[in-house]
């Protein structure tokens with residue numbers, strides 16, 4: 001109690017690990033995976049390549065990519081017992097709760113989970129990346145009473161997800177938009193869900209436990225859920241003409257506008273810039289899109305000087321909505337992408353592991369007397 005520790009509430013700004021995976025330059029609005037700007041990944045790469053690059057911590061070679069693609073495709077299906085479990089879940093289960101529970105359940109069907117070496121953890125990482133879209137799509141169809149669509153091994157990761165979800169093959173353009181959305185969400189330095197996964201892994205618990213924890217942390221609205229709220233807000237505003245009054249009223253009441261501001265970015269989030277273009281194309285500049293653009297214009301005018309700009313969540317909801325995806329699947333889609341970052345950070349950290357053990361500042365009294373229950 002007499003010792004003095006530096007204290008930062010919520011560990012804000014406290015470095016918790018070293019990494020080569022991703023770097024955010026918040027002042028200039030730049031994001032890099034493995035030192036390569038996010039714009040380059042979005043233009044030239046695929047989610048599969050980003051995932052393997054993160055797991056290997058370098059750009060993969062052609063034959064490695066071929067093997068990884070084959071491994072992902074062959075690992076997409078779920079064990080029959082797990083499918084039965086999904087079919088039995090109450091339809092009103094939140095999709096993130098379903099995902100979290102199924103990831104945990106998968107451990108029981110994977111012998112590698114009992115092994116402690118990093119090779120086994122790498123194999124599990126590949127399986128998890130492969131299975132996340134299947135879990136989300138199966139659950140969504142099961143809750144709607146629709147027939148499950150098994151994965152199609154001729155389709156890439158993003159296209160197959162849309163196919164399993166909707167039962168029809170997406171256009172090349174739709175598949176590419178989903179692919180880019182997954183690329184943009186694959187990793188983001190140290191954040192609550194990545195840290196949670198790393199804390200669990202640092203106890204030498206297993207990969208399924210760590211990733212279950214990552215999903216659990218992402219479920220919270222302060223982390224993964226803002227894009228759902230952006231869509232709700234845009235629906236409430238209704239048209240571009242209503243935006244000015246709506247936003248100014250909210251700001252006057254000191255309320256937060258969803259999809260704006262970021263703990264690290266104090267400039268335009270580069271991911272939002274990329275998604276804005278797709279939102280514009282997919283919605284064909286609908287009134288919905290124009291309302292969003294108007295909100296952005298007002299917010300930058302009012303709050304840009306304070307470093308408040310659109311974040312990734314502002315346009316991602318519009319993109320998913322235009323692809324015909326239900327609002328409560330937006331955070332699970334974030335998880336489908338981020339499982340690549342979670343597993344990569346866990347593998348990186350375990351190469352030189354140290355259990356996370358912060359301290360709490362004790363604010364209570366000491367040397368108090370125990371009072372028997374009848375005398376309290």
Ligand code: ACO
Nearest residue numbers: 222223226255256257258259260261262263308311312313
């Ligand atoms: N709308 C209006 N004002 C805002 C907003 C916003 N979205 N964000 C920050 N501000 C204002 C605050 O009111 C505060 O003003 P003050 O100095 O007059 O009190 C100032 O900006 C600084 O705010 P902080 O809370 O200190 O900023 P912080 O960096 O901690 O917050 C956060 C980041 C939580 C993302 C915040 O911007 C927010 O709540 N945004 C809305 C929710 C959202 O979009 N979340 C998604 C984030 S991206 C992601 O997780 C994938």
